[in-house]
Amino acid sequence: MFGYSMIQTVRNYSKQLDRSLRDDLIHLYRPFKYTPCFLHGLFERKLMRKKKLSVIVQFQPEAYEDGCQQIAEITKKHKNNKLYHYYNRVSCCTADMTPDSLEEMLSTCNHVKKVYKNKEVQALLDVAVESAKAKQVFRNNTALTGKGTKIAIIDTGIYPHQDLSGRITDFVDFINNRTEPYDDNGHGTHCAGDAAGDASASDGKYMGPAPKANLAGVKVLNKMGSGTLDTIMQGVEWCIQYNEDHPTTPIDIISMSLGSEAQSYGEEDRDPMVQIVEEAWKSGITVCVAAGNSGPDPQTISSPGLSDRVITVGALDDRTTANTRRDDEVASFSSRGPTLYGEIKPDILAPGVDIISLRSPNSYLDRLQKSNRVDGDYYIMSGTSMATPIIAGVVSLMKQHNPDLTADEIKERLKSGTDIWVDRDENVYGAGYVNAEQSIPQQINHN
Template sequence: MFGYSMVQMVRSNAHKLDWPLRENVLQLYKPFKWTPCFLHNFFEKKVKNRKKMSVIIEFEEGCHESGFHSTGQVLSKEKRCTIKKQFQTINCCSAEVTPSALHMLLSQCRDIRKIYLNREVKALLDTATESSHAKEVTRNGTVLTGKGVTVAVIDTGIYHHPDLEGRIIGFADFVNQKTEPYDDNGHGTHCAGDIASSGASSSGKYQGPAPEADLIGVKVLNKSGSGTLADIIEGVEWCIQYNKEHTKNPIRIISMSLGGDALKYDKETDDPLVKAVEEAWNEGIVVCVAAGNSGPEAQTISSPGVSEKVITVGAYDDNDTASNEDDTVASFSSRGPTVYGKEKPDILAPGVDIVSLRSPRSYLDKLQKSNRVGSLYFSLSGTSMATPICAGIAALILQQNPQLSPDEVKTLIRQSPDQWTNEDPNIYGAGAVNAENAVPKE
């Protein structure tokens, strides 16, 4: 096996290929075990030139333009290869390449730092407003509702639900390129309601923490709740660009209830997803991401939740009561430390049997009919639900003080708990989020 040219290429360029991509290339040779030796050269040539792989190419610092240009030149000479998207904010591009083209890129383009497999990323699935003390938080005689704060939900889309009437102010679709808001999965709509449902259709019963916040739907996951690294990065980059074009009413918060297995690179920021969300954070956007649903085992925090900068949210079970006395951490909530040995999650929020908005005839709506609550609502569990609840609380904080930086918002959220404050931080984080404590008094 080690005599094959692609295997030799992987071994000599291991430092420039992430582990899933190396494995992907090597797996191409698995059928050769059962192929007569005299046919190996013939089949290797076919594999090298015909098998397509979706990748993300990262360039050396300061070499984006030259790297992008040289990559384009190499791929233009290769059949079945193309550059898909350019991500200038994180110094990357996405492309479809054959193993042969991959070899040419590594041998001819000096500006390439690393090449990653464009892996799959999924939506993270397995009373809430009251238990997080986010109902009727009042400051200076005003009940805070998230009014004037825009939250982007990077997910499966948002359905035009009556409880969001007039507050879906933008929509971007990187899956089907549609222009009007929709949600063919249902996960994104539920998350949007966890942030900003007015509860109008339930007399306020199923109201989110920020019932007057504005929403932007960024669809990066398909009907079944799956997407790729490139899709997610494109969605985050779109949010950053949106703010450059909408300075008067920018996106203040990104809620991301999605993730993939965290691979251990030399450092966190070598992870393309981490790099993307930290760029948004550096641009002044508070980013709330799900810890993952792979608990109760340790070291199961997903990516991009392993980022030290962003707010990584785990889930607890409020047992459908407003009292904290019967609350327990959700068994599925991912635990730290991260694969880099850092403490996570940052905070816990309600995430079990959360009733929020239903997207009729969507994938989840058809798959889990028993989860319907009346005709307009739906019950789901996961750190996916905890994350937007935390994002809604961040909206209250920013309504009260729009000048706060993402770091300051994170500090306020982490200082808010009065429950589980002295427990294992790799299970409980700083404790259970408390909106009443998180929003500054002045």
């Protein structure tokens, strides 16, 4: 019985193996009808030494260090084994293990709490948008697409991708003073697609919430993805001035997937970054800002996300399951509140893990991480940077449905329309997980 020992391993240690890993081990079993019995053992030993399983091993918290030391010794002495990363906050490590080393670990290491299959997880943009209930939102027999609204992406620029064709209506460059749209880093292009990609290069697969919204590219970060307070303030100020100069085609939403580590100024409103985004808010622009990627520690909300006025967005891992919340969890990197000034943040969560969006060819990120490319025209990224423009796209739908909504009203409707599936800590989950359908009323109340 080829692989019979794996059946025994599953039987003996079923409580310590997650279902996906148990299934993989069971599928190693193969009855040999036409092979001499004396060869079965040879084939099985070869399988045990050669077959690699990518696993996550979780130890009892109090024995984490001892468990890591023991698995390091086991993987070192077995060929085709490799230990990758340690995660001390969750008492885990990741490794490639062969069945013989896995069996040895389970039989000799009493510190193991659970062994998981290291599954590939991709919260594709089409799944992320569906998960946010922002796909095919209909009101008054019309599909909301963001048409007639404009989103300013204050970032590294925007590459004129096929999925944005004809909709980058404005571009300003505070780094190199170029006039035509470009993105030498790649981050801003991804964010633009998160909000408003129309999926024309993927046959409708990787579509943002607002596929007909117009975009203003505001480049305030350089090729390496960094900038100064000065250039960022210039970018926001440009948006405010733009609306004064173009009252009939204004910028409705600012998406800012950037920030700096917050420092105390005694009072929140003394932070210059907060001051400028709140000026944009007062002018009528709905400002969506990333919470930051410094979680899971508390008080890690970045500036200007610590503003009590703007919409601060955290990232959720929807596990690529659009129609259920049971397995959803806040991304470990997503920054937590309260702010340095004691305010509850973030305001809301949106998908932000392994999001597939637009690729900027030959940009810094594109060359740095070629393995993140998808189907030629797309690219995978994670972060509250990705969650923020998804919220901006949802706001675009809200503004299309009711152009008279104020920024304060939009923020309130987003927060009151969220999905709540856990007894949440508001400084981790905010008001909950965005649900566009629940945030956009069927009828407009003009009273």
